Amino acid sequence: MTEILNADPAELAKFSELAHRWWDLESEFRPLHEINPLRLEWIDGIAPLTGLRVLDVGCGGGILTDSMARKGADVLGIDLAGRALKVAQLHALEARTHGVAYREVSVESLAAEQPGTFDVVTCMEMLEHVPQPASVVKACADLAKPGGWIFFSTIHRNAKAFLFAILGAEYVLGLLPRGTHEYQKMIRPSELAAHCRAAGLDLRQTRGMEYSPLTRRYWLSGDTSVNYMFATRKPERV
Known part of the structure; x- marks a missing residue:
């Protein structure tokens, strides 16, 4: 089967260069470690994960x-950054994590190969890094079973998001490496909602994520003006 690629080589190279630091809690990936409990509990609260078949799209270091x-x-993580996947695999071995596997494949190729396979599909902090986010959304929908849940997170494209997510996080606070995000690739909630509707998904819940530089604390809220998450569901077969 011909591999379907919807990726920016510069983006893949950027994350591959940092791959060895993925599990360093004081590295550029510290924010991902700090927000992970929040997004994990949100996902698990909507679709209790025990016993489910789950796909994590754009999994990075895992x-x-x-x-x-x-x-x-039972989780499969996929990514096109091979070095990050090797780090993820090594961590799973060292941490003795059961029920996890990794594969270097695009979400579109996997959707052509294994449609309707997963109870839950997650695609977090990835859509703003690909040339065609609508293609990723459609592939995620295709991979889910009827009645399955698909979760997305990304960053709004507006002045506040530019101020907080790029200038603040990358240049002032140094929470992320400079150049992590490109403003023109950010996605408005209305745009992501349109992609979800086109893919046949029902939008069930939205949540925002906020950060205080004073307390260095993250929390979920109803404010989707910067970082936000969607919980969508694939309709049951009629």
Whole structure:
């Protein structure tokens, strides 16, 4: 089968260069470690993960993937950054995490190969890094079983998001490496909602994620003006 690629080589190279630091809690990936419990509990609260077949799209070094497996799910993490996947695989071995596997394959190719396979599909902090986010959303929908849940997280495209997510997080506070995000690739909630509708998904819940530089604390809220998450569901067969 011909591999379907919807990826920016520069983005893959950027994350591959940092791959060895993925599980360093004081590295550039510290924010992902700090927000992971919040997003994990949100996902598990909507679709209890124990015993479910789960796909983590754009898994990187496996922070969310590993934690979902530890909730009792059978998880496959996929990414196109090979070095990050090797780090994820090594961590799973060292941490003795059961029920987790990794594969270097695009979500579109996997959707053509294994449609309707997963109870839950997660795609977190990835859509703003690909050339065609609508293609990823459609593939995620295709991979879910009827009645399955699909979760997305990304960043709004507006002045506040530019101020907080790029200038603040990357240049002032140094929470992320400079150049992590490109403003033009950010996605408005209305745009992501349109992609979900086009893919046949029902939007069930939205949540925002906020951060205080004073307390260095993250929390979930109803404010989707910067970082936000969607919980969507694939309709049952009629």
